[in-house]
Amino acid sequence: MNELSIVILLAIALTGVLLWLLVPRHKSSRMAAPSFPSNVNDALPSAKHYGYFPQIRQALSAADARYLRETAPPHVARQALQERRAVARHFLKGLHEDFSNLARLGRIIAAHSPEVSREQETERLILSLKFQLLYSLVWLRLSAGNLPLEQLEHLTGLVGRLATRMDAAMAEISALSAGQLPRGLQS
């Protein structure tokens, strides 16, 4: 590939990325600032999906799978197992959303801070990129059927604990910023 093709492709790719970034993500055209929502509790990126894990675990339990294999006709059992994997994937997607919300909280705090640390921001960026990669790998393994569903439980427990800690963190923000945020931003 000569220089001509490289530069032209690079320009097209960069322009595509730039135009994609220019597409507004919010319905309101005046959403210029990532303001804290009117209620701090709303600002908390709640980890809601992990809360459904007991039901998911029951639906995806190994005993259920064994029972299906033993009693149901093969094609019904196969279909049911496929559907179980699909449910697990949806659940994993929900956990991804929980993680993203927690990471977003970090970015919102950084945006609203009068000073930020380069190391902290770089570290968070790297952690988020690493998470995306690992999440893709877990998703692929889950889709391929060689990831034990039980392992999701550990992951879920972690997200749950994270959410609890973030609850405490937001309470701390509220306490620290009391009197400094506009009235509408305080809970």
Next chain:
Amino acid sequence: MNHLESALYWSSLSFEIVLCGFVFTRKVQRILPLFAAYTCVPLTCAISLWLTYEYFGFTSPIAGYAYWGSVVLTSAARSLAIAELCRYGLRAYRGIWALVWRVLTALSIFLIVHVAVDAWGQPNGVAIYGVTLDRDLALVSIVILAVLLLFRNYYGVALEPLQRAIAAGICFICAVDVIGDTILRNVYTGYLFSWFLTSQKAFWPALRPQVERVNDIWSAVHLSCFMISMGIWCYALRKPVPAPSERPVLLPAEVYRELSPTINLRLSTFNNRLVDLLKP
């Protein structure tokens, strides 16, 4: 100038006058003075070029120098308008602005040094030098805008509609310039290279029609696309410019100092758990 060139020249001049009218009617100079200045530069250049062509002739060497001078001047004004876009709105977020401006400045310095080195190494000829400089500056503009928008998206600080339209217009004309200049430079340094060598003066009469044709095509494409960009800006300015957003309320510094390491530690733990999950 032939009929096509005249038509394009006068229509782009009309567009530039309309754009300047919009810019100053909407008082854009109060919020984006460098962008307002950028919109005046092509108009000033067009009038100066017209006077040069009238006085020295369209095909004179001085007209050529004046043309390439106006191209570089427009690129410089565009770069300043982009710098203003970078600063606009983000400056109120003192913490991330301190981070962003350093990254953008370092990137700009690196890329501009690359531009200088790339242009310096070109074969003799103002046209080749000018095309390379214009192409590289346009590419730098796209990269800087892309990085700026990545930062803004990452921290959730969206551009306002007018600034978004300005960025889209700049991006479009820069992309066209990069592609067009790359093709033009390839033609100049390829089969038209004899045109730039005094040792091959004998070929010049035969090459003249081809050089003029290439220049005509590029001028037509560039002016047409620049009119599209101006159309984007005029469309964004059809309504009065809304007042700038209110300054954000910042949190006390200790909130970040206390919470950021904790959040990163938790995210790191989460990643470790994912790694464990993947172990056989």
